[in-house]
Amino acid sequence: MITLEHVYAVVGLMFAAFAVLSIVDASNPKRLLNAAFWGLLALSLLFGSWLGDLGNGVLVLALVLIGGVGGLGVGRPATTTQEERRESAGRRGAWLFLPALLIPLIAVGGTLLQDHTGLGAALIADRQTTVIALGLGCVIALVAAVAWLRPPLLAPLQEGRKLMDSIGWAALLPQMLASLGAVFVIARVGEVVGGLVADFIPLNGPLLAVTAYCLGMALFTIVMGNAFAAFPVMTAAIGLPFVVQRFGGDVVVVSAIGMLAGFCGTLMTPMAANFNVVPANLLELPDRNAPLNGVIRAQIPTALPLLVANIALMYLLAFR
Amino acid sequence: MLVLLGIAVVVAGFVARINPLLVILAAAITTGVCAAVAPGVGPAALWAAGVDTLAAFGKAFNDSRYLHVVWLVLPVIGLLERAGMQEKARGLIASVRAATAGRVLLVYLLLRQATAALGLTSLGGHPQMVRPLVAPMAEAAAETRDPALPDRLRFRVRSFAAATDNVGLFFGEDIFIAIGSILLIVGFLQQYGIAVEPLHLALWAIPTAVVAFAIHATRLVLFDRALARAAAGAEEPR
Numbered sequence: 234m235i236t237l238e239h240v241y242a243v244v245g246l247m248f249a250a251f252a253v254l255s256i257v258d259a260s261n262p263k264r265l266l267n268a269a270f271w272g273l274l275a276l277s278l279l280f281g282s283w284l285g286d287l288g289n290g291v292l293v294l295a296l297v298l299i300g301g302v303g304g305l306g307v308g309r310p311a312t313t314t315q316e317e318r319r320e321s322a323g324r325r326g327a328w329l330f331l332p333a334l335l336i337p338l339i340a341v342g343g344t345l346l347q348d349h350t351g352l353g354a355a356l357i358a359d360r361q362t363t364v365i366a367l368g369l370g371c372v373i374a375l376v377a378a379v380a381w382l383r384p385p386l387l388a389p390l391q392e393g394r395k396l397m398d399s400i401g402w403a404a405l406l407p408q409m410l411a412s413l414g415a416v417f418v419i420a421r422v423g424e425v426v427g428g429l430v431a432d433f434i435p436l437n438g439p440l441l442a443v444t445a446y447c448l449g450m451a452l453f454t455i456v457m458g459n460a461f462a463a464f465p466v467m468t469a470a471i472g473l474p475f476v477v478q479r480f481g482g483d484v485v486v487v488s489a490i491g492m493l494a495g496f497c498g499t500l501m502t503p504m505a506a507n508f509n510v511v512p513a514n515l516l517e518l519p520d521r522n523a524p525l526n527g528v529i530r531a532q533i534p535t536a537l538p539l540l541v542a543n544i545a546l547m548y549l550l551a552f553r
Numbered sequence: 554m555l556v557l558l559g560i561a562v563v564v565a566g567f568v569a570r571i572n573p574l575l576v577i578l579a580a581a582i583t584t585g586v587c588a589a590v591a592p593g594v595g596p597a598a599l600w601a602a603g604v605d606t607l608a609a610f611g612k613a614f615n616d617s618r619y620l621h622v623v624w625l626v627l628p629v630i631g632l633l634e635r636a637g638m639q640e641k642a643r644g645l646i647a648s649v650r651a652a653t654a655g656r657v658l659l660v661y662l663l664l665r666q667a668t669a670a671l672g673l674t675s676l677g678g679h680p681q682m683v684r685p686l687v688a689p690m691a692e693a694a695a696e697t698r699d700p701a702l703p704d705r706l707r708f709r710v711r712s713f714a715a716a717t718d719n720v721g722l723f724f725g726e727d728i729f730i731a732i733g734s735i736l737l738i739v740g741f742l743q744q745y746g747i748a749v750e751p752l753h754l755a756l757w758a759i760p761t762a763v764v765a766f767a768i769h770a771t772r773l774v775l776f777d778r779a780l781a782r783a784a785a786g787a788e789e790p791r
Contacts, residue, residue, distance in 0.1 A: 235666075237619065240622055240625075241622075243625065244621055244622055244624065244625055247624070247625065247628070248621075248624075274621070275647050277614075277615065277618060278618055278621060280591075281615040281618060282615070284611075284615070286608040286609065286611050286612040286615075287604070287607065287608040287611060288611065289608075289611030289612060289614055289615045290607035290608045290609075290610055290611030290612075290614075291607070291611070292614075293578065293607075293610060293611055293614050294578070294607065296574075297574045297575055297578045300572070300574050301572035301573075301574040301575035302572070302575070312635055313635050313636075313637075313744060315640075316603075317637075317765060318635070318636070318637035318639070318640050318666075319637060319640050320637070321636045321637040321640075322637030322640040322641040323637075325636060325637065325641075326641065327636040327641065329633055329636060329637065330633075330638065330641070331643050332632075333629065333630060333631060333633055333638070334671065336626055336629065336672065337672040337729065340672065340730065340754075341730065344730065344751075344752060345751070346662065347604075361619055363730045363751045363752070364619045364622050364736070365624075367622055367623065367672075368622050368625055371625035371626050371628075371629060372625070374629045375628055375629045375632070378629055378632050378633060379632070382632060382636050384632060384635065384636075388630045388632060388635060389628035389629070389631065390628060391631075392627075392628060392630075392631025392632055392634065393624075393627040393628035393630075393631045395631060396627045396630065396631050397624060397627055398698075402572070402574055404621075404624065405574060406573060406574070406577075407620050407733045407737065408617050408618070408620045408621070409573075409574060409577045409578070409614075410737075411576050411580065411613065411617040411620065411737055411741075412575060412610050412613035412614045413580060413581050413610075413611030414560075414613075414737075414741065415609065415612075415616075416559075416581040416584055416585055416606060416609055416610055417584060418560070418612070418744060419585070419588075419609055420556045420559070420584045420585060420587070420588040421556065421588070421699065422556050422557065422559065422560070422584060422611055424556060425557060426557070426718060427665055456560075456563075456564055457560075457563055457564075457567075460734065461733070461734065461737055462563070464737060464738065464741065465741050466560075469743065471669060473745065484742065484747055484749065485749050485753045485754055485757055486757045487759050488738045488741075488742065488749070488754065489727070489738070489754045489755075489757035490757060490758075490760075490761060492727065492734050492737075492738060493723075493724065493727060493758060493761045496723040496724065496727075499719075499723065500716075500719060500720070500723070504567050506674070508679075508718070508719050511679055512679040512683055512715035512718070513712075513715070515679055515683070516683070516688055516711040516712070516714070516715060516716040518707075518708050518711060518712060519708060520708075526712075527708055527709065527711070527712035528712050528715045528716055528719075530712065531712040531713050531715070531716040532716045532719060532720070533711070534772060535716070535720055535765070535768050535769045535772060538768050539663055539724075539761070539764060539765055540767055542761070542764045542768070543761055546760050546761060546764070549756065550760065
């Protein structure tokens with residue numbers, strides 16, 4: 234049976250390969266920092282379960298210092314030219330999208346098979362099924378693409394490393410924010426915020442609770458620059474205790490739409506640099522250094538009505 | 554109340570534009586140490602609280618390694634890009650004969666939202682798609698209709714191109730079951746002993762996705778009209 238640890242091993246080996254290929258990449262002046270960063274991530278994925286809690290904490294500290302102080306570079310392994318790509322695109326046509334489409338198809342199909350068939354249940358573990366099926370889909374799609382395209386042996390790893398380098402330390406951000414959320418839970422930050430909200434806003438009905446939760450998600454996301462950071466705090470403070478537990482809202486609907494209410498906040502904040510500031514720089518907008526640059530101003534009239542719509546949808550769907 | 558200092562660290566760090574990785578770890582340690590502050594608690598105990606927080610952070614970090622499984626797509630995507638997938642995608646979009654800025658962006662909104670919903674979030678993005686392709690195409694369409702396009706509107710078209718990418722991504726990706734935010738919800742609820750299926754979370758993201766498309770598409774249509782009015786106004790004899 235395929236379990237999450239098997240998938241971690243494959244991902245870990247991929248990052249170990251990125252680390253080794255980084256060392257010998259003379260095009261990247263920071264190649265040793267890249268190698269150390271991806272190498273430590275490989276260590277976490279391959280042996281994280283044996284390192285102990287403090288060991289993992291020290292590993293995070295090292296990753297943060299490398300990525301946050303030293304900084305990563307971007308490797309430029311040899312690849313095909315623009316002309317070769319155009320020629321290949323013309324020759325191979327829309328079939329090029331097929332291996333990429335295989336991945337989500339296998340991820341969804343594998344999850345359904347595990348749920349509903351004996352063969353699927355024997356093949357894939359029943360914890361984190363979707364993630365395991367996604368990993369399986371990537372491996373199958375890669376094998377299919379290599380068999381079809383017949384690239385040089387190291388090409389998939391080199392192309393993957395190039396994309397990984399361009400993502401850089403930001404690859405760690407969702408995991409870091411999830412862990413910060415866990416520390417907030419231990420320190421009862423959500424309850425403190427929830428106490429403040431409960432003291433100052435009367436949550437004496439499902440509509441008020443839903444409104445407070447969605448507005449809280451959006452506001453906290455505007456401050457934190459990321460709905461991932463707002464979600465654990467606001468859901469622990471208002472979503473779970475009030476909307477779900479006191480008023481009986483459906484936890485799946487509440488958390489799914491709550492996250493999307495947070496995304497409305499992401500559209501309105503310069504804190505979400507990679508979505509709202511980076512494009513303003515790339516597109517050379519004259520007001521790119523203003524707190525409310527052109528991109529954010531173009532998004533606010535979509536974000537505000539959508540936030541209201543999320544409140545209405547949560548209220549209508551969670552208390553069916 | 555003191556534990557809210559961790560949130561203050563996040564805000565201050567982002568305002569000062571310090572690397573977010575450093576800010577987040579500093580905020581976590583601050584929160585953990587502040588939670589231990591009480592009358593009669595000495596520096597040694599606070600140091601121990603800091604170490605305990607690092608361990609708790611390490612445990613949570615280890616428990617959320619599933620967020621990295623998604624990077625397994627990169628070798629596949631890279632290999633396909635090497636074989637010209639982006640060029641093919643550009644050719645497909647360019648062959649859509651919809652020569653207004655709003656319609657170009659409407660098609661892109663649809664493609665971006667649909668591919669993000671299939672988990673193909675790397676098919677778009679600001680450096681890869683918006684700057685080299687979407688913004689120039691929308692700008693060219695606007696220029697064809699109004700050769701004297703003023704700078705104010707040119708930058709407005711570019712801003713809309715970036716905004717359209719974000720809206721399509723945010724309200725498409727949550728329909729895919731293995732995207733970061735869905736996995737974060739699953740992991741968070743797990744800490745409270747609540748088991749939910751990613752597929753069910755993804756299903757309930759669909760209503761918002763439909764509304765998001767309707768709102769932003771309406772705005773793009775209205776934007777086209779505003780551009781047409783500006784063009785007509787400029788053509789009138791003075």
